[in-house]
Amino acid sequence: MTATRTGRTKSPQINTREPIIQEPKRSESEVEPEPQPEPRPQPESESESEATRRDAGGPESSRANRGWWDRNADDYQVEHGTFLGDDRFVWSPEGLDEIEAELLGPMEELKGKDVLEIGAGAAQCSRWLAAQGARPVALDLSHRQLQHALRIGADSVRLVEADATALPFADGSFDLACSAYGALPFVAEPVRVLREVRRVLRPGGRFVFSVTHPVRWAFPDEPGPEGLSVTSSYFDRTPYVEQDEDGNAVYVEHHRTVGDRVRDVVAGGFRLVDLVEPEWPAWNTQEWGGWSPLRGNLIPGTAIFVCVRD
Numbered sequence: 481m482t483a484t485r486t487g488r489t490k491s492p493q494i495n496t497r498e499p500i501i502q503e504p505k506r507s508e509s510e511v512e513p514e515p516q517p518e519p520r521p522q523p524e525s526e527s528e529s530e531a532t533r534r535d536a537g538g539p540e541s542s543r544a545n546r547g548w549w550d551r552n553a554d555d556y557q558v559e560h561g562t563f564l565g566d567d568r569f570v571w572s573p574e575g576l577d578e579i580e581a582e583l584l585g586p587m588e589e590l591k592g593k594d595v596l597e598i599g600a601g602a603a604q605c606s607r608w609l610a611a612q613g614a615r616p617v618a619l620d621l622s623h624r625q626l627q628h629a630l631r632i633g634a635d636s637v638r639l640v641e642a643d644a645t646a647l648p649f650a651d652g653s654f655d656l657a658c659s660a661y662g663a664l665p666f667v668a669e670p671v672r673v674l675r676e677v678r679r680v681l682r683p684g685g686r687f688v689f690s691v692t693h694p695v696r697w698a699f700p701d702e703p704g705p706e707g708l709s710v711t712s713s714y715f716d717r718t719p720y721v722e723q724d725e726d727g728n729a730v731y732v733e734h735h736r737t738v739g740d741r742v743r744d745v746v747a748g749g750f751r752l753v754d755l756v757e758p759e760w761p762a763w764n765t766q767e768w769g770g771w772s773p774l775r776g777n778l779i780p781g782t783a784i785f786v787c788v789r790d
């Protein structure tokens with residue numbers, strides 16, 4: 481059994497049946513706040529995908545990941561929703577909480593701020609931001625993920641269905657931007673996202689984003705001892721791709737080294753002011769895909785980039 485990487489399911493099985501509730505909106509649009517049914521357990525998948533490393537461009541990555549997150553949003557929220565909390569801001573599987581980290585700045589200064597969350601999923605982080613008095617906009621590629629935002633309750637959060645590589649906002653619309661494992665691990669051209677975020681931020685704005693720590697790519701994505709031996713080159717940037725029997729990508733993640741990420745941030749027009757590597761805390765006994773106390777105590781699992789738009 482192979483594991484997806486950031487998607488963090490237990491197997492690369494895919495669900496080939498029709499979308500669960502309705503065909504996801506494919507245009508960049510605001511998601512109407514209509515009530516949605518409770519998530520239902522997914523049936524056993526009908527076919528298995530193959531995990532490989534091969535090139536995957538921007539359109540192929542977006543298409544595959546939109547489909548994957550639409551099909552797997554229910555499972556993801558069932559598996560991780562309790563850990564994430566409905567209105568907490570958790571940066572990573574280590575459990576680093578914005579309440580203690582204050583990577584977006586002092587909590588008391590969030591009030592009245594326009595904040596963009598990218599790859600928001602069910603918008604848990606945005607809901608926490610709204611509770612602090614901020615005005616969050618939660619953007620995600622996946623219609624089904626945003627439906628979970630509606631299910632949890634998104635009264636205080638504007639939801640926008642769009643690709644992070646083309647943000648549907650005017651220049652200088654936001655004071656802050658954030659992303660907890662959203663979009664950046666999945667896009668072929670991260671500089672496009674960074675440039676877009678810079679464009680929509682006001683001068684002095686911060687963009688803080690977390691991704692899988694690049695060193696993890698040298699290890700199997702397994703939580704146990706088998707995940708502690710280097711099996712591939714850290715320097716191999718070939719994307720991780722799950723593909724169906726016809727060779728169509730159904731899930732894609734892109735690897736960047738630490739140096740690549742720093743160069744991307746600079747090329748995107750930002751100044752890097754911190755790179756946070758959360759340590760595994762003693763209280764967290766929970767595994768999350770390949771993230772586990774065993775590995776977390778030995779090697780970093782998450783990298784959080786704190787960037788400023790001057």
Ligand SMILES: C[S@@+](CC[C@H](N)C(=O)[O-])C[C@H]1O[C@@H](n2cnc3c(N)ncnc32)[C@H](O)[C@@H]1O
Nearest residue numbers: 549599600601620621622643644660662663666
């Ligand atoms: C690992 S989840 C993180 C969601 C949320 N921050 C959390 O911690 O649960 C990744 C999210 O990024 C979204 N995503 C992937 N590629 C994207 C893209 N190109 N543009 C916008 N969102 C994207 C997925 O739909 C998914 O909801």
